[in-house]
Amino acid sequence: MANKEDAEPVTGRPRSLRVNSLFSEDELIEDYYDAPPANSPGTLGDRMDGTAAAPLSPTIKAGWLDKNPPQGSYIYQKRWVKLDADHLRYFDTEKDAYSKRFIPVSSISRIASVGDQKFEVVTNNRNFVFRAESDADRNEWIRTLQQIAEERKSKALERTSTSLTTNGAADPADKSGFLELRGFKHKLFVAVAGDKVFLYKNAEDYRLGIGITYIEMNVGNVKEVDRRGFDLTTPYRIFSFSADSDQEKEEWVEAMQQSIAEALSNSEVAERIWAVESNRFCADCGSPKPDWASINLCVVICKRCAGEHRGLGPGITKVRSLKMDRKVWTEELIELFHQIGNAVANQFWAANVPPSEAITPASGSQERRRFLIAKYREGKYRRYHPLFGNQEELDRALCAAVTTSDLAETQALLFCGAAVTCATGDPQCPTPLALAEKSGQRLQMEFLLHNKTSETPRLEVGGSEEKPYSVPLPSVTHNGFLYKTPSMAKPVGERKGQEEFSRRWCTLQDGVLSYYENDRNAVPNGEIKVEEIVCLVNNPPHAHGIESTFEVYIESERLYLFGLESPDSAREWLKSIAKSFVHPRAEELLALDFERIGRLHYKGGLNLERAKEGWFALAGSTLHVCFEDSERQEPLQLRKLQELSIQGDNEVLVLVERRRTLYIQGERKLDFLGWVHAIQKAAGGSGHTLAEQQLTESDVPLLVDRCIDYITQCGLTSEGIYRKSGQNSKTTSLLEMLRRDARSVRLKEGEHQVDDVANTLKRFFRDLGDGLFTGRWGQDWLRATALEDEEAKIGEYRRLLGTLPTVNRATLKALINHLFRVQRFSGENQMNTHNLAIVFGPTLFQTDGKDYKAGRVVEDLISHYVKIFNVNDQEMKKQQDEIMAIMKMREAASSGTQQAGDFICTVYLEEKKTEAEQHVKIPATMTAEELTFEILDRRKIVTKEKDYWSCFEVNEREEAERPLHYSEKVLPILHCLGTESYLVVKKQMSMENMLIYLASRVGDCKHGMMKFREERNLLGLGLSTGFHDRYFILNHTCLRLYKEVRSLKQRPPPLENSHKPEKEWPVRNLKVYLGIKKKLRPPTCWGFTVFYENEKHEKQQWYLCCDTQADLREWFATFLHVQNGGALWPSETSKVRASRSPQDSRLGNISLIPLRGNESEMRNSVAAFATDPLTLLRNV
């Protein structure tokens, strides 16, 4: 046996007076005793004085027995043996507080009589033989032991029964490892678990569960003594421990203090909550005496379920301890747990649990998590409220329920989709919370308050099987020494010195990252399950006292800092860990040289109701994302974001890109904050060269774009623009501001002077690292001026332009384009091409101005702008129009309150004619609904109830139009509008009929005949022979076309698999326009044009014709319904709508929600808007 080697010859030591100094095999512990420490009130064998706190488990049987001698000895040892529900222990005397040995009842497999008044206690690995004084006594012991073991076994069926958990602790250890204990020669293996500290001879014993003794921490007190030492004081003995390092010591002290807190925790709340029978068993797995709770779901749960609850995030469940989180337990909350509690909660949440999916106290963590996700996140077993799916009715019912004492109804409504903050229509009590308050329903208020931010459960398509957690992750194996600090619950604030790291042997195997004291230890000091890892961060070199460090974040809001001296090995570890926890569908991300990788919840697209899970990796200034529903990762250029802001109380990070808005949610605080900082940093301009700036979509530094835009809008006619100098101090501070974060800077007329901005732009170019023309090619540009032949010179400029890096080329083009425009106004501003060249030549080439050639280059570039930059007529015309629009706007708006920097667009009211023209600035956040109201406001049109004013995209070439969905963002549409398209705001005449149709129909798909024509030829010559009858089925995912005409409408639709559709398109990718161009001679006037674009950006276009107007309306309504998740029209309670009318004409043309400015401004705006949309406008 391994223990043998620990046995040392005993020679005449004081304590060998005892019989037991003839050491028995399992009592080598005796041999560890030195003389009792001087300051110690005793040894393990000291006497209880009888007044100390009572032991936590009552004794079932106790008495003197002889313990059999080990091999090679014949002398029995007299022992006081004590049995309680959990342990069989023996002591030197009946007064001892601490045993010499404990055997968990759970590890006893058999008790047998072995003759001579002896009986044998058989455990998994070891046998203990005792001798009683008589056969009767022996039989009594056997009977009692068998009974207790039997009871335990039947309970054990409900518990996990792996060999690892047979140790005496009911819960896995909170901390375990080796410690020196004064008085013992060898280190002991110590485990802190729950409210006890267990001492074992070695790690092997710990694994077997057979230990020396345990300390009940309700009588414990921990005190630090010196750098590595600390005392655990009890009334019977002081245990003086010594750890390997001060870091280790701190971890031990913390763990033991936690254990004391648990032992001393106040069970008053628990007792009161347990007063209701159903609260005495875990709401999820049925474990007895659950001492945790979800305070928003109002369920009482066990510790293991609580751990998994935490993983669901606070949006789903807010976990608190009954015993430790005392502050949260108000009288109302306790009362709420009496009223709702496990009984009422489960009547709702667990109304339909198939027995095969239910969990028991024995369920493993995977199983538990899967069940809890299905139960609470997806609401899979819910009892559906009859109003489910009808938002308005649900909200209305909620407003009614909160004024009554019917909490079960409120629960059902809330978790079936009623909005906790829905509008009540009552100005005195605008929210359900206010209604409850008015009605004096304290418990309703309490319930609403705890669920203020709760998410409605949503059953995912395909069920929980598709959740990434349950997909087996690739098994990665890696091991080696790593440096490690204790885990943390806060971000790593400061640099950690080398001495704060401890060297640990680490293994990554079978989905567990374990760390050991050293490579010879069998029992880990701790472990991290890879499925719990949510984020992995590669720190820059030398961020801490060890060259390479990385951070591992886990679901339960802790982070681990690891380090290595070799960057290569660190990289290998990073790759291995990343590979082990990143979902296979996101494995593309693993190939990146990421700084940070992990999973986060996000919302995007039009469907903002449900948060999805995506995998994110940050590498350089690019955020790579594997969205839940896409196959490939998509890179987001953070430097090119239009907006980057935080909403709420650090809860949502909003990234506005040209084509989409992405909301990243802070489900967990710790890793989310890390992401926010990293993304903000990566999205900001960081250096002095062009490529390091924040960029626009077309690769022009945002700083340059902002300045040019401002001058274009406010300074084209300003005399001496770019020649006059601005105020030096203002220029300096403006440049600094723009350099820091151009995205957040809005140049405003009145606030900024044209000349200051002009000089800021010049100074930016003058100070630019490597210059606009680059150090490498700069001289070639200057030399080109010497070419006499005009054509040859232009050719050379074009060649040189081709050699510039993308950003330089784009910037040069933008700047020259700007100067080209400026000189067009030289009549007013006195800045002709020559003057501009004199100013910009030395600036761009960063010369002293003595070399005339620099000016010549700029002059040539402006003069030959069209040729050198290959500008086509259409582009020129667009610019022309833009300038015209700006000039008109300037004439119109003399008040000067306008912001620069937004896209300006022409929108028509009702029809395209000059009188109906409106020039509107389109901020990135503007939706079609907001645009519509802006236009109506300007024209002071008061909307009536059934006026369905909408914004339409009109395509003149196709003679078709499309009403924009109210929540659609306008800016991306503008960017895609061709020259033959425009936006118009008008009433949507068929909306009412469409809504009536949708509300009255049965089922949610539509099928029937339509006439179909395909545009086959790319040149649009139309090889198609015309329109043909086809059968169509439109369901919630796709549109299918069947060639075979089956219908005549009485026949059932071809739903069976035997009828494969000839064509099939995902509805999501279809754009449906009303109308068909007349050239195609559609057979009826009730047609629509459909554009289809697949993932590879291949486009198709075809035409559908219906027989009647009603039929067209139904098809179109179904398309809209499917594409917009059922929401065709904003509900009447929409705040935007309610507050916008009647209008105050003073409000002029301010865009509706100015979501602009810095974080706090933004938060204030949002908050102000939420309470009273009008205040915001009044303050402007």
Ligand SMILES: [Zn+2]
């Ligand atoms: Zn449980």
